[in-house]
Amino acid sequence: MISKFFINRPIFAAVIAIIIVILGSIAAYTLPIAQFPSLTPPTVVVTANYPGADSETLANDVISPLEAQISGADGLMYTSSIASGSSGTAMITCTFEIGTNLDLATVDIQNRINLAEPILPSVVKTLGVSVQKKTADILFIIAMYSPDESVDDVTISNYVSANVLDEIKRVPGAGQAQIFGPRDYAMRVWLNPDKMATMGITATDVNNAIAEQNIQIAPGRIGQSPMLNGQQLTIMLKAKGRLTEPKEFENIIIKAKNDGRIVRLGEIAKVELGASNYEFLRRVDGKPAVIVGIFADPNANALDTVAAVKAKIKKLSKSFPAGIAYAEPYDTTTFVKISIEEVVKTLFEALMLVVFIVYLFLQSWRASLIPLIAVPVSLTGAFIGMYLLGYSINTLTLFGMVLAIGIVVDDAIVVVENMERIMQTEGLAPREAALKAMSQVMGPIIAIVLVLCSVFIPSTFMPGMTGLLYKQFAMTIAVSVVFSGFTALSLSPAIGALILKEHEKLPPKIFQKFNAWFANLTESYVERSAWLVRRRMLTVFLYCSAVATVIYLGKTIPTAFIPSEDQGYFISVASLPDGASLERTEAVAQKIEAIQKAKPGVEHVISLVGFNLLGGQQEPNSVTVFTRLKPWEERTTKETSLDGVMHSVMAEYSKINEAFAMAFAPPPIRGLGTTGGFQCRLMLKGDANTTKIAMYTQQFIAKIKERKEIANISTQMRPDSPVIMV
Template sequence: MLKTFIERPVLSTVISILLLLLGIISLTTLPITQFPDIAPPTVQVTASYPGANAEVVARSVATPIEEAVNGVEHMTYMTSNSSNDGSMTLNVYFSQGTDPDIAAVNVQNRVSKALSQIPQEAVQTGVSTQKVQNSIIMFVALASKDTTYNETFLQNYIKINLVPQLQRIPGVGQAQPFGTHDYSMRIWLKPDRLTAYNLSPQDVTSAIKDQSLEAAPGRLGESSKEVFEYVLKYKGKLNKVKDYENIIIKANSDGSMIRLQDVARVEFGSYTYSSNSVLNGGPTSGVAIFQTAGSNANDILTEAKKQLDEFSKTLPKGVETVIMYNSKDSLDSSIDQVKHTLIEAFILVFIVVFIFLQDFRSTLIPAIAVPVAIIGTFFFMSLFGFSINLLTLFALVLAIGIVVDDAIVVVEAVHAKMESTTLNAKDATIESMSEISGAIVSITLVMAAVFVPVGFMQGPAGVFYRQFAFTLAIAILISAVNALTLSPALSALFLKNPHAEEHKDGHEAKKGFAKRFFTAFNIAFTAMTDKYINSLKFLIKRKWVAVSG
């Protein structure tokens, strides 16, 4: 079978070109990250019970939800936190490889069953379930240079004008503003007034609920014999301080009415004041950008930077955007360093092979085989769902020194066969491959046996080992395929018997310097080898010297 590839070099070339093209196509579509995503998929359930302390929240809200969610498919463990501000957060962690979207749906189904067991106030406030994005790639702050704009204004400006643009970027999983400073109508009750009027907070909330609501009034004269039909309009929920102040809490028997402004102070402000953000002495608000699994962080950050540049042109005077964290800088720097190492390693291998083989034609064969193995690896990385990260690139750097050996073994075997016989390159290649093909397969299997088992480790550490080991093993396997197909075909085409007829005089004179250099190198290398062998003989006879050393 191997003879077929040697006699039909086009077949070997087509196989290599196909691998090369598939690798190039995959290279343009593979996600780029600094490290593989090792964080387990997480789904977060949040709820709020206004006015309750941590103990009440844990007992009446957290416990029913925990009991309902416990045991959801592929769950590993969960953590819960209840606070004195009435909030509850439940994080449910799943085994590595679980689809976070499916996990969120399963958790939501369990939470829905528990809603009937928790207080109605908590249900009305909202119980949300969402998957947690762990890979933050950028944090942007909107800062005011003075006190003209407060944190509440800045956060709402971000939510209205910036967050929708960021969430439309392909690959962005979530654009999350930090803080809870949404514009809200705050009602500050006056306990002494409530006592004087014999009212309770429940009376106030009931009045607000009844008089500030969305409703569908309908129509007048519909389906009747009247000439005109009138559509009734209702302004909906109240949105001004004055409207809230005029809400009627209680009507007395004498015809007087107690309004909300009589028992409370109404203020249009922030939803909470539990946090405060300051940058360079001025108020600020920030938004974090998270990427989805399998997305290209470099493309996301480039597009986000464009959106921020456009967004900055529409900002009010005295407000500016500040990029507090950007993983693109470290990502580009790290990957560029690995790319340079990859290129340098290839050049060094090419030089070393040329010096020792002392033939440009022989050097050309490993130089062709190595890129095919390295670039072809990207196709299989895409099949396995890997990303271009520091680990996979580092594996490719190491693979250069390993995959070049297969091509060198073929070239050296053909050289040795031609020097010991009068066969031409094609016949020498056929005989050489019949002798060394078993050795190439054995070397490949031994190397694969070293790396492949490591890739089956579990847990977060297993993700690192898997991407590194499988990338290296794939490159080695492709190199073996090249050594059995491409390298023999190229050897039969490129190599010439050293005992063949010499070239023309002009060409021979041109090669004179190279021959003199290689002759001197061989003499020096042989002398160094002899000294090394003599030193080994000396140490073997005097073992105490080696042991003491």
């Protein structure tokens, strides 16, 4: 009998338990921390730029050749593509089966893109086609600004690009860091068409002259072999290279006339140093700022990543130039951190309740000590299983441990109660009582472990996203139960044989009163149960009523994959009519900012003017606003809750006549969608064109609007954008 081995060797049993606790503690320290298990399928994003191209050109000349090569990738489930004529960007999102190695998938897609590059437009090949592993949604935002407005945003943007961005990218776990709407330095040439016409100069002439004279060349050497006899020196030649000052660009020769006169760029144009892109505006709380978004690696520890980024930017801020400061207006890990803390708090509360209940009924600190030692051993053992299975510490695994507390304590209680019963009824010594007790309960303990495992382990084989979500929850409980059974067969009887003693004849008065009350309660319960058993029809009626009530509630209570929670922020997207200028969009953004800042629960408002989060692309007629709410302890009223603030701003959004604006809660699980709610796509097979897709899309939207459950619905398709044929 295995228990006899440990009863005779209590030190060996204690050493094994200590090893389990140490290994479990090390595993808990090294396990990644997240809100939920990793559920998002591996995704690779292919991006190509074709400046000036319309959506149809992007779809036909860029996306179609790329998709033709990508379609045969191993493990690829589907692709979705976006062609943005406003920014000249084509983006293909490749979604792979869950479990696919993302690194290998990225390499495979890159190789396939290389095969398609020869047939792409020359401009696209020159700018390059990027292939990147897609990370989750924005994890953290840093806002760089000038408090006294002494430094313009172009200078700040270029300083961040040169000195901050690469440092953040090197932080472990920060898979991607980018500036929203970077304003890289560029020399802007404003041509005077009247002067150009007078001198017979075209824009092509100017473009060719700049391309030919603004280059980096390698002149070579003087005196390099083969050479004449007597050559004494070999001298390296160095050319000036690319031009960097407006004056240098103004001196570019555009044309030489027949009379020997030279026309320079400065004579027909105004040259100034500016930014390469002005189609994007960024503000924090209404003030201009440079927004840096940090995205985490798919398998990174979000909490550690944000902590490391905060430490890095704090260190870098010591060397910022005068007039530049930073803020942290958006942090999605705050909710994750608080969620984990609340579950850990619940875990300790459950442990304290178990301690109280065990002592209340066993009425002996010696007997209570045995299950109280078994619980931490079983729970820390669960961390070993989580580590070996590649799980993370998340709300579901911790919730599984909360439930496991009440389960794992049972095995130890069975051992202790049987030992005490034998000691009291048969007068055996603790060691003999332990041996006899284990001979009686070893089979039931093993049966308990097997029954509980047979309940939880099969749930890990559930298909789809639900199975992935609850797999770690079920396995955490199962592993805890296995360690609990082992502890009940080894450590519990060994400790019991050492510390248990015969009870006093009468327990303390407080326990005598509790025992008397509980005996009366038990007697009353038995009497009422007997009365109910004698009335079979009433029993059947009550049972059927309970079943019917459960069925009714199951059909009427709203269902959801995961409940939506107040994560401390929400997102707004506003769209103006197609073709609206950035200036008009900025005016709408200012109205949205004013509406939100007037709400008592709002702390920070981050506006990205010229960006549509739903489509993931730049659009001069769209604005995306991230709204961070005040801490939860400061929002105790219904009006300051997430739903209260969202309903309030939506009511005022309806008064904005220039645009259609909506507010969204973030998705319950990061990476599964851009906002709360759901997305669907329409696909036409056969002879499909933009007109047909637009028609069916509007019909689909009209049908969906008829359903009362749907609050808002919109589409990012813009088939009627104004176009001038040239």
